[in-house]
Amino acid sequence: MEIEKLRRPSRVPVEVAGLQVNYCRNTLCSNFGVTPGERDRRNRSAAAQDPAYVMTGGAGALMPTATCGLCKESFPLKSNLAVAEEMARLSAYLAPIPELGCPDQECAHWGKAVSTHPKLYQGFGSTSAGSRRFRCKHCTKLFSIPTSSTPRQKRPDVNALVYRLLINKMPMRRICETAGIGPQTLYTKLEFIAERARAFAREQESQLLRGKVLPPLLLSTDRQDYLLNWGTSADRRNTRLHGVGTADNRSSYVFGMHLDYDSRLDPGDIELAALECDDYGILPPFRTFARLWLKRDWNSQQMIQRRRYGAAKKRGIAVAELDEEVQSPKWGGDDTKLPGRGMKVRDDYSVFGHLHLIAQLTAGSPHVALYMDLDPGLRAAAHTAFREKILEGRADTFQVRINKDMTIDTKSLAVAQAKQRMARFARERGIEQAAASRCFLEEHLSxxxxxERWQDRWVDHPSPDQGEPEKSLLHLTDRPDLTDARRADLHLWGSLHGIDRFFMVLRRRQSLLERPISSASSSGRTFMGNNPYRPWVVEAVLDLLRVSYNFHHVGKDKKTPAQRLGLADRGYALEDILAID
Known part of the structure; x- marks a missing residue:
């Protein structure tokens, strides 16, 4: 079969709005932060004035990659346009709401608010709900400005009750019965509550973009999957969405929880636009719609086999021992489908956009230590998002490896053995047991x-806990000028418990996000009675739960995560969150 030759418009994706993510990821390499030049050649005799990279790939299904000529590390090229678009999507809730004016973008008065340009508009009575109506004097379009804080809400008295039930694991049907509303009203209120939660987050977190001073942060980043039910028996495949979140381990504040799904886009329009600009004939990093999953890419045999292979590995099937003829029937129907509405974002670009936004929100911190799950995509995104801080020595990144296959008994045994080792070490050194772990790490690192080689820096944590037994850390940004004491502290603080605790709250407080259970006869398919059918519902639930977790729920110290971080001076009732205008 002949392999289709895809076009490569340039050697490296062009920079967009000052953003360039294509450079060596090794923080000790001189090429870290240095983009491959357009005149790089495929050999070591590249021009001296250009960064020493060798560009490979791009033929057929091969992803174009760059190999650093100094440290020999390779990385796939990424679209800067896609990263910039994803950053804009994820940070849209932080943008100030424009004042209302003419709704017609083609009109000369578009973008000019009634409050600042009153002579451009004519009063035109009011709506049945009491909102003031205006008419544009240029295009004669009518529009209204709501006077109520709860527009289109016939039962605003139950909004707080619905919010409270949503974050306390009550199924959707039971919420309808308890609140005395219908299913369509519930979905309307869910959308309204999520919008109010985002508006509340904008009011509170906009000060982070203005450079609010924060304490040193210990951030943890991980990912979580969500399965959606199929809506028709004609196609019994689930839709799988990926969420990525980052939280501060000290305060438990969740800076972001984002889904690889864009609800604003129409799949049909995007497919037509992709065909018009010939996106399918261009290598992925150079496409106009590089951040989105197009149908032909998703349904390609290569991608189907890759998804089935990953699902088979999770189910414990020895896929390496299967020949090609029996692979597909043996693996079963583990494949998933794209959402019917909205567009699924490629998860690597979702991670890039997420961590670049986190870098902006945490700019006011003097030092950031970022602990990530063992995922190469997270490392690449983190080193591009925090590049300036890493070069200045104000950011350190770690990968955390945890044995997740242990039973309760083996976890307890591992923790008990670690405590015994530290107690014995404390007696031998004549120190307090509380200082044993730090002293042990400092001696070991010394x-x-x-x-030099970052892949060889794994260190076992001397004091794992029940939630993270047999924990090891890899210091990705280690450098020679760090003291052993500082290295010991950074390793000792290493944990994913900040974001893992939020993931646990998501599962326990929202029935829509429960873990799926597959039966032996379902061939990997799962149908969950409480799980949603619409992707935007997952997005809305994640937003309203993040806001309530940060600003409403208090811990044993009677403080919310926002109070511990210094972002709020009190806890907020759900009614306060909904009252934001």
């Missing part, structure tokens, strides 16, 4: 010395 004996080992600085390790």
């Amino acid at each position: 004996r080992r010395g600085f390790v």
